[in-house]
Amino acid sequence: MDKPMDNLSEQQRRRCMKRVKNKNTKPEIVLRKALWQKGFRYRLKVKLIGRPxxxxxxxxxxxxxxxxxxxxxxxxxxxxxxxxxFWQAKIDKNMVRDVEVTETPRADNWRVLRFWEHEIKRDFERVIAEITAQLKV
Ligand SMILES: [Zn+2]
Structure with missing residues (x-):
């Protein structure tokens, strides 16, 4: 994992802080903000498999x-x-887990919507429309 902050040079630290700040523009944050602005209220930390x-x-x-x-x-x-x-094995493992994370709540009558990061970046309006449509059903 990451080294403790103390080991970072001034420049590295600045770069590190910048990365932390960039977290705010992660695709899921962009999505949350847009839905919140539309008046949809959601929760973030619900104890469900896969941490939606x-x-x-x-x-x-x-x-x-x-x-x-x-x-x-x-x-x-x-x-x-x-x-x-190495990477392929890691990704394969995640994909197996994703199936479980999708199927478990479905079996308990949850609707599970999954979007790719690239959809949020390139096809944002459609993503919003899909979620909005589901919320109105
Ligand atoms: Zn993609």
Missing amino acids: DLVFVGRRIVVFVDGCFWHGCPRCKNIPKTNRE
Whole structure:
């Protein structure tokens, strides 16, 4: 994992802080903000398998935003050439887990919506429309 902050040079620290700040523009945050602005109220920390990015408790809807790399997006496949097997094994494991994370709440009458990171970045309006439509059902 990351080294403790004390070991960082001034420049490294600045870069590190910048990365922390950039977390705020992660795709799931962008999605949350847009839905919140539309008046939809969700919860974030609900004890459900897979820790969904958004939970609409009353509607029994959970939303996941899957990072394209870690969840094995077929469209954005970009596995590093070095240690390919290592990464592939990790991603495969995540994908098996994703099936479980989708099926478990479904079996308990939750609707599970999953979106790829690239959909949030490139097709945002459609994502919002899909979620909005589900929330109105
Ligand atoms: Zn993708």
